[in-house]
Amino acid sequence: MENTVNIKDYLLKEQQAGQDIDANLISLIEDVSAACKEIHTAINHGALYGVLGSAESENIQGETQKKLDVMSNEMFIRHTEKSGTLAGMASEEEEDVYSIPPQYKKGPYLMYFDPLDGSSNIDVNITVGSIFSIVRCPEGVTDPKLADYLIPGTEQICAGFCLYGPSTLMIITTGNGVQGFTLDPGSNEFKLTHKNMMIPEDTAEFAVNMSNQRFWEKPVQRYVQECIDGVTGARDKNFNMRWVASMVGEVYRILTRGGIFMYPFDTKDPAKAGKLRLMYEANPMSFIVEQAGGLSSTGRERIMELKPKEIHQRVPVILGSTNEVKRVDSYHQ
Numbered sequence: 001m002e003n004t005v006n007i008k009d010y011l012l013k014e015q016q017a018g019q020d021i022d023a024n025l026i027s028l029i030e031d032v033s034a035a036c037k038e039i040h041t042a043i044n045h046g047a048l049y050g051v052l053g054s055a056e057s058e059n060i061q062g063e064t065q066k067k068l069d070v071m072s073n074e075m076f077i078r079h080t081e082k083s084g085t086l087a088g089m090a091s092e093e094e095e096d097v098y099s100i101p102p103q104y105k106k107g108p109y110l111m112y113f114d115p116l117d118g119s120s121n122i123d124v125n126i127t128v129g130s131i132f133s134i135v136r137c138p139e140g141v142t143d144p145k146l147a148d149y150l151i152p153g154t155e156q157i158c159a160g161f162c163l164y165g166p167s168t169l170m171i172i173t174t175g176n177g178v179q180g181f182t183l184d185p186g187s188n189e190f191k192l193t194h195k196n197m198m199i200p201e202d203t204a205e206f207a208v209n210m211s212n213q214r215f216w217e218k219p220v221q222r223y224v225q226e227c228i229d230g231v232t233g234a235r236d237k238n239f240n241m242r243w244v245a246s247m248v249g250e251v252y253r254i255l256t257r258g259g260i261f262m263y264p265f266d267t268k269d270p271a272k273a274g275k276l277r278l279m280y281e282a283n284p285m286s287f288i289v290e291q292a293g294g295l296s297s298t299g300r301e302r303i304m305e306l307k308p309k310e311i312h313q314r315v316p317v318i319l320g321s322t323n324e325v326k327r328v329d330s331y332h333q
């Protein structure tokens with residue numbers, strides 16, 4: 001089947017159908033997809049481009065940066081800072097918020113992004129991705145400071161991720177369902193291939209890093225043990241387990257066949273409330289999952305309703321098929 005609808009065609013159709021999508025947002029999403037195409041090319045060439053391995057530097061998270069972490073961050077910024085659509089941006093790879101250089105026109109949006117999620121998988125050639133989230137800059141703010149960025153996930157107007165896997169996919173929501181676009185190597189365009197993706201409300205597949213089991217809270221230990229026990233325990237079915245160690249890979253699998261993904265609170269490092277970051281991992285993925293009929297919770301509250309306290313704050317994440325997330329939440333009551 002000839003897939004002819006590209007991202008811009010889709011967004012213009014949504015705009016004509018009355019969705020609140022303006023020219024600035026369309027232009028910004030186009031620039032993000034251009035950055036993702038450049039990241040795709042670098043990843044595809046891998047060792048041939050000399051892009052593998054460590055950058056011999058650390059990010060704000062205290063994590064050793066891969067060369068591709070640094071390159072992807074630079075690509076995201078270069079493709080979007082001149083777009084005239086952003087008042088500023090925040091990146092996993094930047095300690096402070098990024099102000100648009102004075103020589104460039106500013107615009108009405110703020111963008112949060114993780115330019116290369118799962119980068120520890122790069123050197124072992126396993127799927128990685130880019131995640132982004134877009135909100136309106138607060139009214140009347142032209143030079144946003146850190147406090148202006150601390151906006152709850154419910155205010156997102158667009159969220160998406162690019163999955164650099166066997167094929168490269170762009171998954172986007174602007175609040176009217178979740179659409180998937182596949183990068184056509186021939187035309188180098190993202191073409192609409194997955195319309196209105198929906199997550200089945202039940203699943204028999206859980207995703208968690210089991211090596212943290214002894215550090216979890218009791219409700220999560222109970223839930224996972226019941227999955228492992230299957231029909232020999234409290235559940236009426238057996239479960240399968242997956243762990244890609246790339247959130248983008250887990251979320252895409254859940255969008256296609258259901259599942260529950262957990263990176264819950266653990267006591268491994270009491271200073272951290274979980275591993276994943278609220279603003280550029282948990283919030284965008286929560287928007288996408290909810291738009292696809294799923295749920296996304298800390299175990300105790302809806303992630304998108306959290307009032308952010310800092311730009312790199314971490315949060316426990318339990319997301320996916322509605323009935324399983326509801327069960328985990330009920331164990332926390």
Ligand code: P6P
Pocket residue numbers: 117118119120209245246247248263275276
């Ligand atoms: P672990 C990647 O580093 C990431 O932020 C998520 O994409 C992924 O789900 C998780 O961390 C993997 O964590 O502890 O299994 O390496």
